[in-house]
Amino acid sequence: MKKINYKEINDQQLIDVRPQHDYQAGHISKSLNLNPGNFKKYAAYYIDLSKPIIFIVGSEDKDKLEKLSEVANELGITQLDGYLLIDEVPEEIFQTTETIPAGDFLNKSDDFILLDVRHPDEITRSAPEKNLVNIPFEELVDNYQSLDTSKQIYTLCGSGNRSTAAASFLESKGFDPKVIEGGMKAIQEVKFNN
Structure with missing residues (x-):
């Protein structure tokens, strides 16, 4: 899966798969927090299949990307632009919950x-x-x-x-x-x- 720089984000759907407390502490505006445990169950309700998605992960969760990619494929999500490491995003653009x-x-x-x-x-x-x-x-x-x-x-x-x-x-x-x-x-x- 291709690694994306945060400057490459335009109108993709941002799916932040980090744990709830990490998401609450700082996330990119308009990202949806669906962790790996609930992604398969709820993604179909929230993801627009006509628009590409980007997964947002912490460096410690990169190992979950392959499984998430497989699940996305099972759900018919074919426009997967790649992933973004939250650690490489400037904190000044973060929002908190x-x-x-x-x-x-x-x-x-x-x-x-x-x-x-x-x-x-x-x-x-x-x-x-x-x-x-x-x-x-x-x-x-x-x-x-x-x-x-x-x-x-x-x-x-x-x-x-x-x-x-x-x-x-x-x-x-x-x-x-x-x-x-x-x-x-x-x-x-x-x-x-x-």
């Missing part, structure tokens, strides 16, 4: 939207009810317009991977979401310890 600790979120009293991106079939731990909107991650691409842009959106999933991916998608659409750190697992721990 804001997060909020579960305890701080549970203490919020202002108006907001709690966007739970888990599929209803997998919800074993109920999300807090206040201002809850459930749009499974695979449906968000078609339903994000229903979200009220005047309210702060907090994304939630089981552990934080999909909520980071959802936040990355919403950021690309002009929203300013915040990810609840640790997802429902962290919310349950806070509730259990109080």
